[in-house]
Amino acid sequence: MSGDRAAQFALYAVMLILPLSALVARRQPIGPMLKMALAWVAIFSVGLLVASQRDRLSGLTALFADQQVSGTETRIHIADDGHFWADVEIDGVGRRMLIDSGATTTALSTATAKAAGLDDEESPFPMVIDTADGQVTARxxxxxxxxxxxxxxxxxxxVTSPSFGETDVIGMNFLSRLExxxxxxxxxxxxxKQI
Incomplete structure (x- = not known):
């Protein structure tokens, strides 16, 4: 048994032993205590089953997803940090991107631009853009x-620049193409837009 699996087994055992020990400490008659113990084992087993099959249950989790398609519209729920984060595909590469109506242009980290195979040498000259953190040279x-x-x-x-760090941003040049x-x-x- 690998170290990770042993640690998981130990965690599951502790999670099961705690409620069972609480039942024993109550000093009830053996019949009701066994029923309660079996109920806890059943609850714990169902929880493990759901956790182990979470990939197969992805259709159910879509009901609670941060991003949903409803007809032709895409709806994105606000994140805990107060921003809207979208699941975006750029030339076949998936990324989680911040939607920023204050950004003029869609901005990608160098890593995302490279992964998507974008040619940042398209323009022979870099440009200077104003960001929330000041002026940045970008391609x-x-x-x-x-x-x-x-x-x-x-x-x-x-636009892409090492100065953007790892954050990818959808800007107004994308949003302005919408209806x-x-x-x-x-x-x-x-x-x-309706065609």
Whole structure:
């Protein structure tokens, strides 16, 4: 048994022993105590089964996901940090990106741009852009496809710079391609243009 599996087994054993020891400490007659012990074992077993099958239950978890497609609209629930984070695909590469209506252009970390195969040498000259952290030198590139839920933007200009760290941002150049975007009760609603 590997060290990780042994540690998991020990944790599960402690989680089961604690409620069972509480039952024994109550000093009840053996019949009711066994029924209660079996109930705890059943509850614990169902919990382990659900935890071990969480990948197969992904359809159920979609009901509680942060991002959902409803008809043609994509709805993104506000995160605990007060921001809207979208699951985005950039030229086939998936990333979790901050949606920032204060950003003029979609901005990618160097790692994301590289993973998506974007040519940041598209423009021979870097550009200076203003960010919340001050002026930054960035390179420009074009993403062939940027998809959020049901919405795809093609040939979207992006900027990339090591100064961005690991944060990827969807900016107004994506949002301006939509029919509309709005916030309703803590949910960002993105509506694509009707063709």
């Amino acid at each position: 420009t590139a074009t993403a062939k496809r940027v998809t959020i839920g049901s919405i795809t933007a093609t040939d979207l200009g992006i 509309s975007w709005r916030v309703e009760n803590g949910t960002l609603v993105l509506t694509p």
